[in-house]
Structures are given as structure tokens and as C-alpha cells.
Amino acid sequence: MTAPAAGELAPSWQRRFAFFDLYGLPNSSPVAKAAYRTLPFWDKVRLTSNVWALLFGFIYFYVKGMWRKGTTLLGIGFGLGVLLASLHASQFLTQVITFAFAGAIMSTANYAYYLHARGSQSWNPFEGFGPRTSM
Numbered sequence: 001m002t003a004p005a006a007g008e009l010a011p012s013w014q015r016r017f018a019f020f021d022l023y024g025l026p027n028s029s030p031v032a033k034a035a036y037r038t039l040p041f042w043d044k045v046r047l048t049s050n051v052w053a054l055l056f057g058f059i060y061f062y063v064k065g066m067w068r069k070g071t072t073l074l075g076i077g078f079g080l081g082v083l084l085a086s087l088h089a090s091q092f093l094t095q096v097i098t099f100a101f102a103g104a105i106m107s108t109a110n111y112a113y114y115l116h117a118r119g120s121q122s123w124n125p126f127e128g129f130g131p132r133t134s135m
Helices: 011-023 030-038 041-048 051-056 058-063 067-086 091-117
Strands: none
Touching (some): 011 030, 041 091, 058 091, 067 091
């Protein structure tokens, strides 16, 4: 699957991409934070969350054509499962880690798709997140 052209995107994706084009991630700069704060609540949720990615995880990434990032998520999920099983982690701890991982996938999917549409071929599903270095 190839990355979509701007005209091929649904209106909801066009709004997300427009925000990312102007500001980057909502926490990437003071200007981005200020612009994010002015958005209505549901626009904030739509910008930073993806329910389909929450429900389907790495499969969502495959469907959207981000197979590299999806494979990385599959590997991380498998690794977490093996680690939790080998440590005989409690069911509660296993569920907490599983939901936290699903939440991380949900929070990164929209920006990962934006980067994919812009030509990113990174294997890192968390590309662009994390500490900013000043140049």
C-alpha cells in the first residue's frame, strides 16, 4: 500500500495533517501547545487518539501500510508477553502493562500515519515522540 496523497485523505485525516503540518506534535513547542489548547475537546481527542489502533494494535498499522512500525509493535508486544510470563507477573500487573501498551499505540498511530504519508520508512512506531534536542 502506498502513502495517500493529500486529496485522497478523509476530511478527519486532512484536519489532523493540517495541524501536524503547522505545529508538529501538540507538545513539540510552546506554539503547538497553545494551538492544541484552543481546540475543542473532541478535536483534541481525535488529534491525539485512534480508537482503531487501540482495538487492533499492530494490525491497524499493517492495514494503513505501516508494516515496519506494525512489525516493531508486534515484536515489542511479544517481548512484553514473554517477559511477563517468565517473571510470573500477577494478572493485575499484566493487564496494567497490556492496557498501557495499547494506550501508547493509540496515542502514536495518528502521527505515525502522518509521517508515513510524508515518506517515513522508519521502523520506530514512536518516531517524533520523546525529548526534543535543541540545535
